[in-house]
Amino acid sequence: AQSVxxxxxxxxxxxxxxxxxxxxxxxxxxxxxxxxVQSPGQGLQLLLKYFSGDTLVQGIKGFEAEFKRSQSxxxxxxxxxxxxxxxxxxxxxxxxxxxxxxxxxxGKGTKLSVIP
Amino acid sequence: GAVVSQHPSRVICKxxxxxxxxxxxxxxxxxxxxxxxxFPKQSLMLMAxxxxxxxxxxxxxxxxxxxxxxxxxxxxxxxxxxxxHPEDSSFYICSARDRGGADTQYFGxxxxxxxx
Numbered sequence: 202a203q204s205v206x207x208x209x210x211x212x213x214x215x216x217x218x219x220x221x222x223x224x225x226x227x228x229x230x231x232x233x234x235x236x237x238v239q240s241p242g243q244g245l246q247l248l249l250k251y252f253s254g255d256t257l258v259q260g261i262k263g264f265e266a267e268f269k270r271s272q273s274x275x276x277x278x279x280x281x282x283x284x285x286x287x288x289x290x291x292x293x294x295x296x297x298x299x300x301x302x303x304x305x306x307x308g309k310g311t312k313l314s315v316i317p
Numbered sequence: 318g319a320v321v322s323q324h325p326s327r328v329i330c331k332x333x334x335x336x337x338x339x340x341x342x343x344x345x346x347x348x349x350x351x352x353x354x355x356f357p358k359q360s361l362m363l364m365a366x367x368x369x370x371x372x373x374x375x376x377x378x379x380x381x382x383x384x385x386x387x388x389x390x391x392x393x394x395x396x397x398x399x400x401x402h403p404e405d406s407s408f409y410i411c412s413a414r415d416r417g418g419a420d421t422q423y424f425g426x427x428x429x430x431x432x433x
Contacts, residue, residue: 246424303420305363308360310360
């Protein structure tokens, strides 16, 4: 079965500093990969996704992620963090479930705190 | 962008009552919707996959008679928590797959259920 590991439960960075959130996955084939962000008490917003092609993916809000097959990783990066980026970040793997659809398996999340 | 709404956003009910949560895709058709449950400071756990016009597929350990899912149209899925108990208190989030080709799941804002 597929699994997703986010090794860092909580990360604190200063505003303006760079950010990298780690994500490793276990899956038998090349997966669909996603990063979502969740603000307190809210649903999830898609930041970016990787299905195939260019391994460096650009997303919204200045985020990017790089798929590295050799490391089974899909780390999320941002060159300069803003205070509004403070939230919970979830990495997810999509498993094809037939009928043109797929199911998501989520990591446990990384909480990002930003120091002004 | 694709928008998914949930109603209500919060509900408090007495033990033994039933609660219905609606999930709507507002600007796209969703043949498939998903229902997740999220405990405090935890990741999202997939409860069931709902396909329009057919029975939902429940994940292992999820009681289908407890959590009734109906996906009557391409824009609406409902989750009914029957005979709710305090242990059913949780954050319930739905997502909808964009049938139009983006092949992305869009998430609703979630429903906070508290059972007294």
